[in-house]
Amino acid sequence: MKPLITVIVPVYNGEAFIEKCFNSILNQTYKNLEIIIINDGSTDGSQEICDKFAELDERIIVVHQSNIGLSSVRNKGLDMASGELIGFVDSDDSIHPRMYEILQKHLHDNDADIAMCEISKVYDTNINEHIRESNITVNKQEIHFLEQEEAFKNLFNEKNLVTVVPWNKLYKKEVFKHVRYPDGKVHDDEFVIHHIIQATKKIVFTDAVLYYYFHNENSFTNEKYTLKRLDAIEAIKDRVLLFELQKYNELLQKGSNTYLHLIIIHYYSVQRHFPIEKEVMEQLKKEFEIGFKNYKNIINYKNRMELKFFSIHPSVYSRFVKVRKRLSNLLF
Structure with missing residues (x-):
């Protein structure tokens, strides 16, 4: 059997978009998933939507808790994870149906510690159109290998965003053995990415666009x-x-x-x-x-x-x- 992938999804007041997000994970061609959804004190209808999806698919684990912040949610998901491999998806985003299939194959075939993909910033919820556009990049994808030094250098060039963000990647769980997100901090990905790279020997990168980063006007980056x-x-x-x-x-x-x-x-x-x-x-x-x-x-x-x-x-x-x-x- 293929290794279990734990997908960690933080949720906070996401009733307008989490169904789209959840469906994109459930529709993955890679089926051996554990999906940990942590509802971090939402005050809208997110709790009911999360519970509804948990009833639909036994792979989903839902946790409801008081608001403690994104970093602590990611850490809780890591502590709960049963999978050999770890992925993150933000609840206002979506992923290509083959994202985890492709990343797991690249990770395995190249004995890498992290597999990551290209991302697309999207401004609408027409996921099917984005998938059709991505399929062109999937069919023509090129693979690149990053040793530690090159990965560190990417923190200072045009590949900074793709390298830093946590959610366009598939990680071996061992990468997080001594790494956790800092509680109470924003820019939590900037705090940990250099420690993550330090904990890896090889990263494989595909230029296939597999992750759709939704431009949410209410997100922290747009505040x-x-x-x-x-x-x-x-x-x-x-x-x-x-x-x-x-x-x-x-x-x-x-x-x-x-x-x-x-x-x-x-x-x-x-x-x-x-x-x-x-x-x-x-x-x-x-x-x-x-x-x-x-x-x-x-x-x-x-x-x-x-x-x-x-x-x-x-x-x-x-x-x-x-x-x-x-x-x-x-x-x-």
Whole structure:
């Protein structure tokens, strides 16, 4: 028998879209599934829909609980999982009928620790049309192999989203032996992806589009800026510390540059959206000063000179950026 795949589905106030999501999982050509649906304190009709699906298919396990947050839900699903392999599906998304069939085959045939696929951001619920478009990519799919170093480098290029998100992948359960999502944090995938890559030897990637990421206007990524987003700085700092500990010098250069620029981005975001939060801005400036002192000598000259302006004063950096933009417009 093919190995059991545990699919973990967090649900929170998803009555408008979870039936579509659940059906896309139940309609998988790969049948040996354990589907753990965790209803995280929904206040709409999600509970009734989850229970209805559990009655329809014995592979479904439903847990209802008070709201504890996405990270804790993912961890609970991992702790409950019986499968040798693990997958995640967000409840407002859908998957291609052959997603787990294809990923399991690539995982097995290539002795990989993770198999991942290409994703498509969709703006409607016409799943059948998306499947027809995906079938073209399935029939022409190309397979690529990522060793640890290349997977880490993908965190800093156009493949960042595909690499970081948890839900377009099939994992060997052992990958999570020492990895859990941080409770109470947003950007939880950014916190764990570098630890997941560190726990793997090989990742196989197919460019077939098998996961449909629904553009939900009410999702966290589309919310107005809040101070919760500062968690992203902590996540990238943790990544930098891993690179430093493992002596990944090239990655440390990229990571520290990203970390310091992220602090700057959030400084101006707080300044714009929460101008009264002077203490938060001061804390960000202090964190930047410490980080710049620690990493300035490993960052390339061009980035170091740019970051130097912020270390002098944020207003100096702002003027530098405006002048650079004006010059760029004149030249191009």
